Amino acid sequence: MKKIKLIIDGMQVMVPEKTTLMEAAETIGIHIPRLCYHPDLSKEGACRICIVEVEGARTFQASCSTPAAEGMKVKTNSPEIRQARRDLVELILDNHPQECQTCERDGQCELQNLAYALGVRHRLFAGRRKRYPQENSSLAVVRDSEKCILCRRCVRVCAEIQGVYNLQQMHRGVQTVVTPAFEDSMAESVCVHCGQCVNVCPTAAFLEKRSTDQVWKALADPRLHVVVHIAPSIRAAIGEGFGLEPGTPATLQTITALRRLGFHKVFDTNFGADLTIMEEAHELVSRLRSGRNLPLLTSCSAGWIKFMEHFYPDLIPHASSCKSPMSMLSALLKTYYAQKQGIDPDCIYVVSIMPCTAKKYEIMRPELCRPDGKPYTDAVLTTRELVWMIKAYGIDFVKLPDGRFDNPLGFSSGAADIFGTTGGVMEAALRTAAEKLTGQELTDLNFIEVREVEGLKEASIAIGDQVLHVAVANGLTNAKIILNKVRAQEKQFQLVEIMACPGGCIGGGGQPYPPEGYPVLDKEIIRRRARALYAIDQAKQIRKSHENPYIKDLYDKFLGEPGSRKAHELLHTHYTVREPRGI
Amino acid sequence: MDVNLETTLDKEIIEFIAACMQREHPRSYLISVLGKVQEKYGYLSRQHMHAVAHIMRIPTSRVYGVATFYHFFRLRPRGKHQISICMGTACFVKGADRVLEAFKSELGIDIGETTKDGIFSLDNTRCLGVCGLAPVVTINNQVYSQVTPQQVPELINKTLGR
């Protein structure tokens, strides 16, 4: 590739053609302040915070969208540039509520940080402030347009990464506001509740719907038996919320923290993941035998399921009927566990810790509730919410001693741990399905073809005397590519894993905001979280779901066998065609 | 294609869209398509926008974004009586903006909007070529000259036949 030589702040820089000035500056350790920019999204050039001076240009240039050119002389700092950036932030702030102390961004706000970093000390341009009611209709995400600075990151992530195109800037000028089509409420829109808008929003204009109040209340209620289970991906990400290096597994401290918060039992959603594999592998094997409804599409990602219902309702028969690991485990808690312990299920309060905002929606799907209409899972907390609760309680997470899960619903195979990363469900399913199909023991458990956190993977895997064509997609724009092939019958896959979020659950919409200096969903952070999960898997003795002794016991004593009537009643579900139809 | 989508829009418009879809960058014809729809029906209804979005395979949020960005598009049917205020230079200099304000506050609607009861809609136009009469207001096809803000309630009543 052609290289370009330019001078930034008096230093010579060589960069490949098409590099932007912002990226060029980063190569020599200059971090230009920014708001609307995100490395994975299209360039917007909306906020102009990233302006620099280019010799010969009449005005300051937005460095995030100006390509470097041969011989350019660029200044990233001068009293004038700093003043201009400050003015821009002041203008934003003057149309923004002054409520940082009570704001749910909890000091992790890019706008607030930027104001501090640029030394904004007063408000000069007092103008009329925009007023909007909070948009509370969704079970998963809350929109507060008063805090929106119109950077369009949410619009772009929803369109470019998720292919949902739910959000857009409507109207113009001072009336500009980000909403779904027809300014409909989020609940009536094609929103799939993935929470990626929450992830990328630099302010509190998009947040998860908080469930912490309910959970505090339950914990303080002496009549309730409060149990919790944590999703596979939590352990790989939660440490970041307490300043640990990305990719530090923190399973055992999390257990201790949950006990100190007052949960009576701490279980592992992983057990549900092993169970999912038992049921899903059974489903796969029977579909392979009958040849019907192939490929099988995985069903654990709540965002993906809603996406399918709006955008690909014709593919509903392909989706696995398995509930997600969360919903399976919660169903067991209020049936199997309740019976075993002799506790009235109405007195059991089930909390799940999820990387995902869509899970807040999933628990309220009527078909996933108990026969009397009450939910199996009473509250879902995102990783972020749990981090906040732990801090609010005064628990010094990094100093915590190791804890242990309660059994029997706390024991899992390594196959369950990798559910948290893209490709993990596929690999876990293959480990079990391969043995079912061949009747022989699988010796090499690592299906590296489906690892790596790229958005899209296709592989052909030999199992015994047959070859399975599989595909793995994360991020719904990538999923569309595979689904269109399935729809057009362009390629015959047997198994397709889809996760709504980039990188899978480790990149979920409820995961901790990144440490300062990193963009959210930074590829390296995602990769490290994935590596943490593979390391946990690798270190386990039991790495196949069907070898989990507690799973065997559960089938012997309670469920019968995979695909049994009882299993269908508790562990399987169905899907609905949803309006509005997505495009 | 969904039959309902087909029948929501006039045949002529369906054909126009089909023709656009044959060309290069079919989606760049969205504004022309919406223009045709408005020409035909007087405004862009939710059903119309929905149908255009699905037929052209453009996300509905994008269609609505375009429809609300341009003043030219109306999202509600025109009222029974259409009030239009000239905002050309001469009329503006003679105080058309104050006349507009008076209409807005009297009717409780903004430019491009229609009163809830569907009786009045408000618009602005460019120079009508009768600058000598500035500021000029047209109600339906009747031209009113040298209108003052004070006359606004009276004009409204007159239109209502009161």
Ligand code: SF4
């Ligand atoms: S969004 Fe950020 S700047 Fe706005 S009130 Fe909250 S913390 Fe403060």
Ligand code: SF4
């Ligand atoms: S939750 Fe996901 S689908 Fe819904 S608006 Fe946000 S990014 Fe789009």
Ligand code: SF4
């Ligand atoms: S809601 Fe957040 S991400 Fe979306 S435009 Fe507003 S500030 Fe930006």
Ligand code: FES
């Ligand atoms: S970061 Fe460059 S214009 Fe916003």
Ligand code: FES
């Ligand atoms: S400016 Fe109003 S008629 Fe010419």
